[in-house]
Structure formats: C-alpha cells, structure tokens
Amino acid sequence: MCLIVLNWQPQNRQWLSLSANRDEFYPRPASALEEWKEYPGLFAGRDLQQGGTWLGATKAGRFAALTNIRAPGAGPAEPQSRGHLVLDYLREPRNPEKYLRAVLEKGDQYAPFNLLCGNRNQLWYASNYPEPRLERLEPGIHTLSNAWLNTPWPKTELARTQLQHWLQQPKGSASLAALLDHYSPFPDDQLPQTGVPLEWERLLSAQFINAPGYGTRCSTGILGLEGRLELSELSWDSHGRIAGRVTWPVDLERL
Template sequence: MCILFLHNGSKDLDSDYRLVLVSNRDELYDRPSKDMAPWNEDPGVIGGRDLEAGCDGGTWLALSPLRHKIGVLLNLPNITRPNAKTRGRLVADFVKSDAPTDEYVDSMKGYASECNHFVFIAIELACPTIKTYCNATDKLSSWEEASLGFSNSYPETPLKKADAGKMKLKDICTRLNKVSDKEQLTHELIEFLKSKERHLPDPQLKANKPDGVYEKFSSIYVSLPELRYGTRTHTVILVTKSGCVDVVEITLQPPIDLDNPKWKRTEMQFTL
C-alpha cells in the first residue's frame, strides 16, 4: 500500500504554490532500497531506487526539475502475473524522457501489459497537468480538481482514506499558501502523513485484504509490525509559481528496528 495526495494551486490567485505533493511509501521493512538522491546515470533526476533483485533500478517516485516532471507508481492488489515485468521502471523511464505524458504512455503500453496491475501518476509541472494511467483498464485520465488523493485502487474509486485525506490536504494548503508559511506548511504536511486515524468502514479495502488485517490499512500511516510491513518513507514536494522546488524526504533507515526506529531527513532545493 502507498498513498499520494496532490494540491494544484495554479488557479488559486491567493496561493504562492502551483503544486503541493505529499506521499507515503508503504513496503516490507526488509526490502532493500536507496534513499532519494540524484541518479548516477542521470543527475537531473532525483528519487529513491528499489534495490530488490529484478527491479532494474526502478522507483516508486522520482522528480526531474530539468524536464519539469514527477512520476509516481501505485500498485493495485490481487493480480499477480507469472514472470511479470517490473513496474518501477515506468516511473524511471518517464522522468528520464523528454516525451510528454500522452506520448510516453502510448510508447510504454506494450511493456505495461506485461506488468502486474498499477496506477501510474504523471505530473508535468509547467501548468501543472496531472494524469493517471491504469494498465488494468488501459485508461489515461486527466484530473482538474484542486485536491486529489490516490491509493491502491482505481483512480475513479478512491479508498476512504484517500477521499478523507484530500479534504485535509485542501484545508492545510488553503490556510498555509504563502512562501512565508513554508516551515509551518511542511510541518503540517508531515504530520498529516503520520496520521493513524482509521477510515472505516471501507468495503473496497476489505475486499482486498484479509479479515483482521484490513483495518490496519485504513489509515494514511500504515504499521503492521507482525508482517514487517508499513510506512517507510514520507515525501513532500512544494513547487512555487515562480519555479522554486523544495523536496523533503523522511525515511526509515535499515536495519529497521521498530523498538528504536531511525528516521533520516533529506532536504533539497531546485529551480525549474
């Protein structure tokens, strides 16, 4: 499970921000990965890397300030293909490409058809434009709403925590919409990503998770110590209308000991 929230402030004349992105990566605690950093093969790309064997340097979230792009991947549950191709490559290839979203999606559909099901979120920062592609439905959708929430479900049928979270994000981004509020904005966004409030009942979530477990997936912050699984990374990206980009990543450091967790905070700034 992972979750992504977006607030598009481009049409809000009072806001200094064109885009606010916040995301949690939920994963097995023992799955190897690399923290957010510039990539060796393309230093113009910043993102984490999945180091699991066979993942081909893929990622769940990456940013290219040079190409004005952000890519995010959310897995869909319950469909497992034998010998499926790695999904994380789709984000990596998008942010390393100069192709616009529609062209890129057309070019990768053959590969995507051999992957387990996913939702790919493509963000072009110039306007910005936000689009999703789901290989389960072969559907590319554009999203115009100011506040959006996506998790491990079809974009058109969000989980309850995604619906509730986008309203909370809207409140935060409406109150703290000036660059002078950046410190408080970042603090509230990180606290938002740490929310353990459960959003129940959620029949859609229950249908995809075993009884007695699904409730623990109904919060924005996920923790299942018995399965060595949960939220490992918080990401906040702020993009101002003047083109300044602030990136904050807070991630659990391996080996992950839940009795003594060590979180590393990384901050970066860029100009589009």
C-alpha cells in the same frame, strides 16, 4: 507509493502541493531521496532490489509517482518491475500523454498499477487494471491509493481534508512530508473489500502503516512554487520511528 494526495494548479504561482506515503516490506532494501549520479538533475528514492523508484522529479520540471492496485492474483506470472515506469519517464524529456499511451500498450507485462506523470503544464494518470485507462487531470485536489484515481477510501478522503487544511497555511515541503499521519485503522464498516483477509484490510486502512514485516517506509512532500521545486522526505524504521530526514531545493531549468 500507497497513498498520494495532491493539489494541482498549473496556472497558479504554487502549482503543485503533494504528500505521499510509501508502504513496502521492511526487508526490501531502498535508499533515501537523492540526486542520482547517473542521471544528474533527477531526484528520487531508489528501490535497491529492482533499481527503479516510486516517486521522483527532475530539474526540467517533470515528476511522476506510482502506486500498486490491490488485486490479489492479478497480473502476469513474471511481471516487469513497475518502478521502472517512473524512472523511464524521468530519465529523458518525454511528453506525459505520449509516454503513458506507450506504457499502456505493454500494460499486460506489469502487475496492476496506477501511474501519474506530469510537468509544469500538464498532469496525466494511467492504470492498466482491469483495463487500460488514461486521463488528464483537471486542476484541483486528487487522491490515489491502492484503488483507482479519486476512489473514496477512508484514508484518501481524510488525506483530502488534511491537504485542504494545509493549503490554508502552507509551510513548505517538510510539513507536506509529515501530513499523512493517521496511524489508526478505520472501522470495519468503512473498509474496502480488496480480496485480502479482514485482519490485513484493517491494518492497510491506516494512512501510516506499521504491521509485522510491512509498513510505511518513507513519506514525501513536493512543493512546486513558480520556477522551483522543493522535495522533502522522512524515512521510517520498522518501529515507525524517524530514521532520516532530507530536503532538496531544486531550481528548475528554463526551457
């Protein structure tokens, strides 16, 4: 994932409202959001190159999402797949804090990442760059892109505003999946400086990216409402056109 905005309200009837765009190279194969046959009750898209995922949830109420940190040249020469950090959390019952502490103990095996892991009652954030960081999220709206949690990039601040407006009249996970729809780059004087050429800094500043060989591949919405999760995904082709739609209603297991 490369852009996430969420409203986390564990004490409320509507406890999770999340919208996310995943950006990736177009040739990298992936499959759409679905229930994994080898892990019944686990719903996620699948990276067909490394076998992991970028975002998912389970019938047990666990959910996780990953973004890369844009830091050219950082990380090990032969890094482990970051997508397995999401998958490993979702596969088995795990306490999110304990899981992320264990992940950070081996954080130097991975390229820079942000990782969110939560359940119905708690949500935690971890990053391995430039040093290990672990934080429990307080209720409220949070944003995440290719810097650290709640870094005020133009597209994350716009995402915060978009979600605030959506919360005034929520319409389900499908509308969350379509929320982050700003295609235009932001002005040069608003761009972060992440170490990539200015041309790419401009292209990557948009919420929805459609660049040569690289862009937004899917958009996901997750709505947590009482004992139910609803997940929706839009898939996009290399021209920025909708290539698929899917929605999965998930009744959570009673623990």
